[in-house]
Amino acid sequence: MKPVENKKPTREIKVVRRVLAVNERMAEQNRRRFAEKGVFVINVMSSPGSGKTTTLQKTLGRLMPEVRAAVIVGDVSTTHDADRLAVTGAPVVQVNTDAFGGDCHLAAHVIEKAADDIDLDAIELLIVENVGNLVCPAEFDIGEDARVVVLSVTEGEDKPVKYPTMFRTCDAAILNKIDLLPHLDYDKDQAIAYIRQVNPAMPIFEISARTGAGMDAWIEWLKAKVSSKLNARR
Numbered sequence: 001m002k003p004v005e006n007k008k009p010t011r012e013i014k015v016v017r018r019v020l021a022v023n024e025r026m027a028e029q030n031r032r033r034f035a036e037k038g039v040f041v042i043n044v045m046s047s048p049g050s051g052k053t054t055t056l057q058k059t060l061g062r063l064m065p066e067v068r069a070a071v072i073v074g075d076v077s078t079t080h081d082a083d084r085l086a087v088t089g090a091p092v093v094q095v096n097t098d099a100f101g102g103d104c105h106l107a108a109h110v111i112e113k114a115a116d117d118i119d120l121d122a123i124e125l126l127i128v129e130n131v132g133n134l135v136c137p138a139e140f141d142i143g144e145d146a147r148v149v150v151l152s153v154t155e156g157e158d159k160p161v162k163y164p165t166m167f168r169t170c171d172a173a174i175l176n177k178i179d180l181l182p183h184l185d186y187d188k189d190q191a192i193a194y195i196r197q198v199n200p201a202m203p204i205f206e207i208s209a210r211t212g213a214g215m216d217a218w219i220e221w222l223k224a225k226v227s228s229k230l231n232a233r234r
Helices: 021-037 052-063 080-087 108-115 164-169 177-181 186-200 214-233
Strands: 040-046 069-075 091-098 125-129 148-150 172-176 204-206
Touching: 021 069, 040 052, 040 069, 040 214, 052 125, 052 177, 069 080, 069 108, 091 108, 091 214, 108 148, 125 186, 125 204, 148 164, 164 186, 186 204, 204 214
Parallel strands: 040 125, 040 148, 069 091, 069 125, 148 172, 172 204
Antiparallel strands: none
16 A cells, blocks of 8 residues: 655645736826826716716806816716716716626726817816716726815715725815705714815815805816916926
8 A cells, every 4th residue: 555645735826917907007198198288187086966967067167168178977877967067068978887887987998088089189177077986986097187076965974984995095075065064964074074084185175066155165276286287288
């Protein structure tokens, strides 16, 4: 009877390329393309129902024609938001992700294709209204210059600490629907404290897109960003 050989188990180590590596390379290509054109790109994200589209409608209404802008709108399906934004006169490109699996975010290669349908020489600001979601969009760089998260007072104070990546990676926060505060059991100071806990330096704009309250500070911040990008190109 042959002695039993004590063989060590074979160990296989696989080096797996980062899932987001391809997206990151494409995002950098987008960023270079937009920089060459002097276009400031802002990625606007939120959960569904925050009032993101209304905020962008009012924003475009105040910016144009002083600032020439275009919009890329991401949704799983329908053109409802794009139709509303097109009324402002800004060129709008709709991206429906149901055509490729119903993705809950926009990726860099999608932005590249959508930008082909925009005359980048004719604009100074490109607004990307991302798919409504506080998780996936935060993980995908699309080549933007800045990120903004819209949070409404109807969503609960704890969203910043429940979804910290979103608030940590954004450059500004908009707290929307403040006109509803008298009718809600909502602790605005606690919501702001949670935002500060995740991202201490992030500017927070308290607005009502419906009434226009607080919009001035947000508009001035955005105009300053666009102007800075244009000056850097000169």
